[in-house]
Amino acid sequence: MNTIICDLCPKHCRLRPGDRGNCRVRTNQDGKLQTLVYGNPCAVHVDPIEKKPLFHFLPTSKAFSIATAGCNLHCKYCQNWQISQRPPEETNNYDMPPEIVVEKAIETDCQSIAYTYTDPVIFYEYAFDTSKAAHQKGIRNVLVTAAYIEQKPLKDLCKYTDAANVDLKGITDEFYRKMSDATLQPVLDAILTMIKLGVWVELTNLIVPTWNDQEKDIRQLCRWVYKNAGPDVPMHFSRFWPQHKLKNLPPTPLKVMSRAWEIAKEEGLHFPYVGNVPGHPGNNTYCPHDGKIIIRRRGYMITENHVINGHCTFCKNSIPGVWS
Ligand code: SF4
Structure with missing residues (x-):
């Protein structure tokens, strides 16, 4: 009785009254699905857009960046686990409704609002209303996301989304299941939907020693990108740093980062990048023509x-x- 199913993400949580979803922020209150984080971000910062990373979107501009507690993925290497793997009762939260976020973005001279750090999928209603209000004031919207979301809510959000950096964590379902408690196909579908709907998309792949650092993994991922998203989609390879449940692993060796950059070029990608390695030649953009x-x-x-x-x-x- 009064059980409801959340259709926001592919987890499709079945919630009895009082239950929380797998993301810790959505609940069944008296038979109605409620979000517990609307208007209550736990992280608010002004960031360079390059930090998202977005390298082909309003370079040198600032992004007003917000996140709430919670996440629908549970990545073993999460860099923001202190907020993503917590319910909102355990984080320090601001009271910041959508119109205030937009006001603050304007006051701080930001050209965009970024929904980031944790995953905007789980603060969907808040991100949606803020994005809509932002567009009314000429501010653009950026998602930094694992894109583990159902197609219908994604398509609705894309109406107000200008750019996205999607974390393509690996290219096998096995990797997604073991590393993130998720599955691969909905992520691939979401990437292609965003591109089709005119969102400027860049991809990030965190290379984790012993998990997805083999040449065949990287090549397979690049081939999928080339074939499906196209050679012009920027591909950021990010260096892993020991975090959360993978503190036992070393940082990704620099030679692996450089090899990933080379493989992406061999596979025909025009804009591969190397992240978390300052001074690497893969930090720069090269003209694919000259x-x-x-x-x-x-x-x-x-x-x-x-x-x-x-x-x-x-x-x-x-x-x-x-x-x-
Ligand atoms: S958004 Fe949260 S509650 Fe909804 S299906 Fe996904 S994990 Fe479950």
């Missing part, structure tokens, strides 16, 4: 920019992205 460095970066800082009005200033060819 091979020159067109955006040089140091950490999140841009030190040289040769993309003007979306074109390489050397060869004048257009560079995919959202530049203004």
Whole structure:
């Protein structure tokens, strides 16, 4: 009696009155599905857009970044486990309804609002209403997400989403099940839906020693991206740092990071990047037409920019992205 099923993400939690979902933030209250985190972010920061990472979307701009407690994935390596693996009762939360978030974004000179750190899927209603209010004021919206979401709510949210960095954690279902307590196919479907609906998408793959660092894993992932998302989708390889339940592993060796960068190029991807390795040549953007460095970066800082009005200033060819 009064059991409800949450259809927001592929976990489809069955909730009896008083139950919490697997994400810890959605509950059945008297037969109605309620979110416990609407208007109550536990993390609020102004970040460079490069930190998301988004390298082809309004470079050097600032993103007003918010997250609530909870997550529908439970990744063993989570970098934000102190908030993602907690219910909202165990985090320090702000009272910040959507219109205040938009006001703060304007006050702090941010061109976008980023729904990030934990996964915006689980604070869906809050992200949705904030995104809608942001567009009314000319502020853009960015999702930083594992994209473990059902198609219907995703399509609705895409109406107000301008860019996304999707964490493509691996390319096998086995990896998703063991590492994240999730499955692969809904993530692949979500990536393609976002691209189809005109969201600017960049992908991130965290390379974890012994888990997904073999050449065949990286090549298979790049092949899927090339074939399905296309060669122009930026592919960020991120270096693992021991965290949460994987403190026993070493950081990803630099030679593995460099090899991933090379493999992506061999597989035809135009914009592979190496993250969490400051000073690596894979921090920069190279023109796929003339091979020159067109955006040089140091950490999140841009030190040289040769993309003007979306074109390489050397060869004048257009560079995919959202530049203004
Ligand atoms: S969003 Fe939360 S409650 Fe809903 S199905 Fe996913 S894990 Fe379960």
